[in-house]
Amino acid sequence: MFNWNDFVQVLASANIEFEHLKVAQLAQAILESGWGKSDLFKLHANPFGMKYRQEVHNAVPVEYEAHDGKDIYCEFATLEDAVKGYWIFIDRPVNQGWRDNSATPEDFIRFIAFAGYVGGPFDGTVASRLRKEKYISKVLNLIPDARKLLENAGSSPIETPIWKKKGVMLEVGHGPNPNGQESGADGFNGVHEYDLNWIAAKAAKKVLDEAGIPCVITDFGGVNNGGLYDIGKTAADYDVFCSIHHNSFDDDVEQGAEVLVHKTKGDAEDLDLSSMMSAEIAEELGIVDRIANGRDPGLKLGVLSGAEDTNVRVSVLAELYFIHIPVPDTKDWSTRGGEAVARAIMKWLRKTL
Ligand SMILES: [Zn+2]
Incomplete structure (x- = not known):
């Protein structure tokens, strides 16, 4: 019995x-x-x-x-x-x-x-x-x-969920779009930004999965010439939308991380996540936190414009590090950068419970 x-x-x-x-x-x-x-x-x-x-x-x-x-x-x-x-x-x-x-x-x-x-x-x-x-x-x-x-029966107390809507949507920057396929910036070692964006997104999802926080990765490329705006619109009903990128610049610049928000549509909460995430990535990789160092996080980015026009709670675009500057191991850096993205998201969710 x-x-x-x-x-x-x-x-x-x-x-x-x-x-x-x-x-x-x-x-x-x-x-x-x-x-x-x-x-x-x-x-x-x-x-x-x-x-x-x-x-x-x-x-x-x-x-x-x-x-x-x-x-x-x-x-x-x-x-x-x-x-x-x-x-x-x-x-x-x-x-x-x-x-x-x-x-x-x-x-x-x-x-x-x-x-x-x-x-x-x-x-x-x-x-x-x-x-x-x-x-x-x-x-x-x-x-x-x-x-x-x-x-x-409590072996472990049941934690109240730290998210309020559908959880986290991670968007892989570049890749498919209405005109075909686009691989983003090229790295010092010939690696494509798009491939690194995927590595980072998967690493972030793994951390969120392990914490039991619902997370989806999207590589949707938009449906018309407003491609980026369309991508942002898929953020509807999520708590956090984060578009994942790697930076590249044609000039001398110090290795660093930055997390951007929409210049006019972003609000204080977006800015808060931007500075938390930028700090988390910079600390993980031992590079400059460009946001803390005076870089204006506000930019008129199409993908964030679309996201901000939904009911998503926050939306940001993370540039993990500069891939035109040599780093020891791009796969390792993108994995750790992605994990830092996830940790920052969890900190923000807890803070705004
Ligand atoms: Zn990019």
Whole structure:
């Protein structure tokens, strides 16, 4: 017989991809198992009411009669398997896109409900919509209980998310555009800026992923001759938009970092992130912080113009370092510069909580 308190304990200490979604997972378990009272949970370690699907490779099929009739469900050997099995179940193709809809427990539950967690995929009918909305509101009503249970079982206190909207969008500077492809500035060693921008964006995303902060990388190139402006417009609904670049100059200049904002549309918050990020990159790479040293961060940049015309909270454009000046290892520098970008973003998010 499986025990409900054991299950809560196992879930509380489990390592899952998005810690902030544990409350959603537990709220569903409360609803589906009636606080652990269902036989499906007690006998078969399945508190989630998950029907058997072959992709859930750590489960075996078991016939079970629920309130809506007999069906084949997942049976797990252990509660640890059940917690893992849930995420394997979620990661099936039918739920494709769930990671982009996981900024909050509500976004997540709404997405998987419409994708088919309850009553199959949304079929466009009013009945189908009502069934899903009813399920969503039942689960959401249980989130405070789930939060309390997890906190009491508390291996680690559940941190309130530090983002308020969809999280972070990192834009890879240059690359595809309406007229083809463009590789940005050329480095001292023949390397292209565009390739370094990708290295930095991936490094930044890794840091944000590890902190559980939703982050997407975009390499969208715009749809018409207002290309850059279009790119900026994709910042809508995000907390932070950061366009990632590397600098180049045809004159003598000291190696340094700078983070720019839109000259007329940028506000105090954009400027704040600009100076925090510029400082973080400069310190990481041991180079000059050009913003702290009097460089005006305001420029009329098309990509930031588009971003500022959305409801994004802040938008900046980071120039990590000058690639026409030799550095020991461009890959290493761009990786560390990208990580510094992520750290600055997290500091800003915490500061503006
Ligand atoms: Zn550039």
